[in-house]
Amino acid sequence: MAGNSFGTLFRFTTWGESHGPAIGVVVDGVPPRLKLSEADIQYFLDRRRPGQSRYTTQRQEPDQVKILSGTFDGETTGTPIQLLIENTDQRSKDYRNIADRFRPGHADYTYWKKYGIRDYRGGGRASARETASRVAAGAVARKVLGPGIAIRGALIQVGPHAVDRANWDWGATAGNPFWCPDPAMAPRWAEYLDTVRKAGSSAGAVIEVVASGVPAGLGEPVYDKLDGDLARAMMTINAVKGVEIGAGFAAAALSGEVNGDEMRMHDGKVVFLSNNAGGILGGISTGQDIVVRFVVKPTSSILKPMRTVDTEGNEVEIETHGRHDPCVGIRAVPVGEAMMAVVLADHLLRQRAIGGM
Amino acid sequence: MAGNSFGTLFRFTTWGESHGPAIGVVVDGVPPRLKLSEADIQYFLDRRRPGQSRYTTQRQEPDQVKILSGTFDGETTGTPIQLLIENTDQRSKDYRNIADRFRPGHADYTYWKKYGIRDYRGGGRASARETASRVAAGAVARKVLGPGIAIRGALIQVGPHAVDRANWDWGATAGNPFWCPDPAMAPRWAEYLDTVRKAGSSAGAVIEVVASGVPAGLGEPVYDKLDGDLARAMMTINAVKGVEIGAGFAAAALSGEVNGDEMRMHDGKVVFLSNNAGGILGGISTGQDIVVRFVVKPTSSILKPMRTVDTEGNEVEIETHGRHDPCVGIRAVPVGEAMMAVVLADHLLRQRAIGGM
């Protein structure tokens, strides 16, 4: 088990390299009799698809998903669901010049050290292309969660420029190429990223993902806490270097009485007066919105020349041509949503097992 | 598997409630013929032990560990190692007043919602007392790692007061009750925490854990990445709300050429010119120091009265007496070290399995 699977009951395994014939995912543990079509999955893949603006890689991949197993007459059967996406726009020759030298900040070097062999074309298994499989699995997970649970993501910072939360408008995220919830910020990011791109550089970003309608009681303490699983889920997305829940790192500076979310009754139901917990206490969902943020570092494949070494131990310079996202954080938004969905689906089934759902 | 186990090959399972007869951990997958005595484990438990200064809980627990299985003639045998710690200083009556009302920011409410029953005495299973079992497992993990890998932790922020990294001195951490690496900051924290404690409040904190001497090649992409497992490991520690690796959230504002750690040769070996990656690229260790930070929210059990509800749905107030840490972040330092150790031990064994160690 070299680590290509995720989840306990809702469990998927992804496979495939950036420049092989195809990539895909097999999803096991899906309850039977859920409606599931290729169109249901394609919708989410299209949101992640590259080449939709000048701020993402210009690789043109239709990312058409095929369901190879696990459904019958449009419904899931309880058997494993294989989802396959062919790779069509491969320009492997772009990668010849990086075959024997390591991009700083990239997995090139560590794959080489770990395995002694690597598929250098487009990053091989380390390519962000793998995240298409996550998005496909996430689409299935949403079927398990049902319509009562809504998962939405937004980009909240690009480079040094953070959104103004006072302007937050979920409806705005679809109206710009960045999933930006602050209509005033989107044009500033556009300008900033144009500069970055023209300079042959790249920019980092912060993503926020929110799940609403999650019932209280999901999460298995103490090592399969809901926030522990979310942290792992997000941290395994390419280029992510940090994850936080609710108030997150800001909680360090809060006093106990400010941080603790007080509770009152409203219409016979418990309500919280704030959500510093991000919807999770003791590793278990509270019923509030679950709020996760993660940071994506700037793309390591850049045009600017960098000092590095090659496989022979020579000191060399490298500049990466190929086709890369100036800010991979943009396409990480639907990926973060997918990872939220798979974690929640898994814990929903686990809670159901002990009689709680 | 309700989530009380951690690890794939080096795998441990903890058990026990704060006010039951004992807590403990069974560690499975330990290679045979490693020297292991109770004293080896006790050393680390003593570092975490409460009641050693006025900044931690006044509960007096000797935390004496007993090895019940898995060793013979002072060596591990390859069979599971059961480590038991008796609870001795239980004052369950302190908790009567919280038996039917929920502390804001605490797991009280979510355990109730999830299980419909909870051991309210001292937090039961949700108590930070569980972390003693983690520390015991971590001591065994260090034996697996061997003396070549050093793991050290420090407290780098208390409330709003962060250390000055220019003053960093690992040697200073043992010289104050906070594991503070900045000798100038320790007295300021003492003063600050005295104020917090007297006010019946509590403070958050940030911890940094560093592992040195880790070989390149540890970590199993893509879902068992080393940083993914570290994120989960740290996030499951009580009260943790965020985890970051290397540059972490600051990476959002870096440009690609600044963030990427350039490489040169030195004495025939690859060296990196910076460590924004925190020692991990593509989920695999680079051979540099592995650097993890996590944030601990302020203790939710505080004297200050807070608004909450009870199990009957009444709006009530709560003030928590008992004996609590004004800043649980302090004792989280040895716990974070332990979690670093268990993650590395697991991945060391996994890498060995595929022939890489």
Next chain:
Amino acid sequence: MAGNSFGTLFRFTTWGESHGPAIGVVVDGVPPRLKLSEADIQYFLDRRRPGQSRYTTQRQEPDQVKILSGTFDGETTGTPIQLLIENTDQRSKDYRNIADRFRPGHADYTYWKKYGIRDYRGGGRASARETASRVAAGAVARKVLGPGIAIRGALIQVGPHAVDRANWDWGATAGNPFWCPDPAMAPRWAEYLDTVRKAGSSAGAVIEVVASGVPAGLGEPVYDKLDGDLARAMMTINAVKGVEIGAGFAAAALSGEVNGDEMRMHDGKVVFLSNNAGGILGGISTGQDIVVRFVVKPTSSILKPMRTVDTEGNEVEIETHGRHDPCVGIRAVPVGEAMMAVVLADHLLRQRAIGGM
């Protein structure tokens, strides 16, 4: 994970050596609010306890179980349940003479080859004493299954002497020291085993375990089939060399039309006209009785001298004194029942997770 855990959702981990201070088991994944007391578990441990007749080992172990965690006010809380049994009647000196030589047919040699170290006292971890932990876990599993599912075991063959199934009487099993369902066979076994014991030899046996009231639908094809898990469960009991379901090996000689269990309706319910399937088709329970049989080889620790080698590579003879069961198959009956219970409990929870229970 060196293999000391069993189950996916109802998951337990056993630990402890025959001559260490204690043995035990931690059971994770138990649903909350089930009534559970030490007496509930003790009842089943007493059935397995040695020294109750001259046909089992004369080691006197009270096998008193203590619940160290996971219950509150007599109910399970959903947290891990640690069950501890102290070892009291250890005569380690009995084993000095086998410290450096290997009993033929025993795990002595393989533990030595695998680990390079072993606790030779009483078989250490390889001792059948470990099965007490299984029985304790099985008692908890029965609580999960509830009163509607009955699990019963019987000894059906000792040495060459098999019961006559025409005489089968479940009520008779408690009336003899062998769990023999054929009242006519019990005295013959007594006579036979007296001869075996006096000759310093030992005898093999076959056990049958039957679960009634199991709903249709349990089992996860294709690798976690109910029969696959039962086969593993039984085969891991000490000294077991074969497992079969329903018609078992006899099915080889049946024709398809005889082997297939035909179906009719009775009072609006499906009934089967035979049970060659042993209650499992395609790895999933049919609703019929689940019927499993397994064979236990004769005890390898015998008084009769055997040719062997020692740890230095010398050819030597060995005769094992200590206190051993002339027929370990007898005490394997409650162990087989326990393993049936844990497998069913796990699959019941798994089926519940996908909405089926």
Next chain:
Amino acid sequence: MAGNSFGTLFRFTTWGESHGPAIGVVVDGVPPRLKLSEADIQYFLDRRRPGQSRYTTQRQEPDQVKILSGTFDGETTGTPIQLLIENTDQRSKDYRNIADRFRPGHADYTYWKKYGIRDYRGGGRASARETASRVAAGAVARKVLGPGIAIRGALIQVGPHAVDRANWDWGATAGNPFWCPDPAMAPRWAEYLDTVRKAGSSAGAVIEVVASGVPAGLGEPVYDKLDGDLARAMMTINAVKGVEIGAGFAAAALSGEVNGDEMRMHDGKVVFLSNNAGGILGGISTGQDIVVRFVVKPTSSILKPMRTVDTEGNEVEIETHGRHDPCVGIRAVPVGEAMMAVVLADHLLRQRAIGGM
């Protein structure tokens, strides 16, 4: 995790239905830098392929495997290996008449009860077609084991007719359509199966699989014993109803001194004077041949009419046309070999992890 995965470190997941577009398997945990081509896998698939004699199903499937990921320049890279086999000869209309009625002895009924939906075409997921994926995984496992470990299988009983072990000739197995090691028995089986086939009936069988060259020390006691994993592995093959190791069920009638395999020294190495243990003691390999036998029940899809019920609860008769193996045991031989290979590969990696290989 609905049970479609097998193994801990060498871990594979199969997917696909008999009459869907394709079936396949993703193999994770394969060490890097092993030579692996499609031809390596095809060799074993061809041995299992249907339609090669009149004693197996007449379905014509080329079973051409494609490697979609995990290799580069003809070597494994350490990333997951997806192996895909297209379904080409589907005659779904053959199955219309069984769409709403349950074949006795088949998984039809239990899938219906478990999932409330099933792909009835050709057995869907319950089809023996799934075993092609096992054989593909087994081919990869053999690469992990290397040339020093040989795995061979033979059919040793068809219906009531068992081979004479005195005639055993491994070389003979390839010379008849049954993998029969007894040249004198093969023509008798041919005659017998012709009769069975013409009668519209089917026959059971017993298979023996032997692994030679396995080092001592493989197997993780106590629940991941080598024999426990083999028992599960074989029992999950379609139609298997029993598994035994070494002397197996015959051990019940042996005395302890006969059953225990005595040991002597030969050329400085330990040798055993018999192999009743089947190469496994205490769940760990001894270094002797590992010997496993399993029984396959007669095919449940037969022409002869059987009494059954339908999905509406009506009592009906059923006769299965389609194309079926009169004795599925024949094609189970390469499947059993494959399952032996995957279990050994997994345990080899696990033993390597703790430093033993």
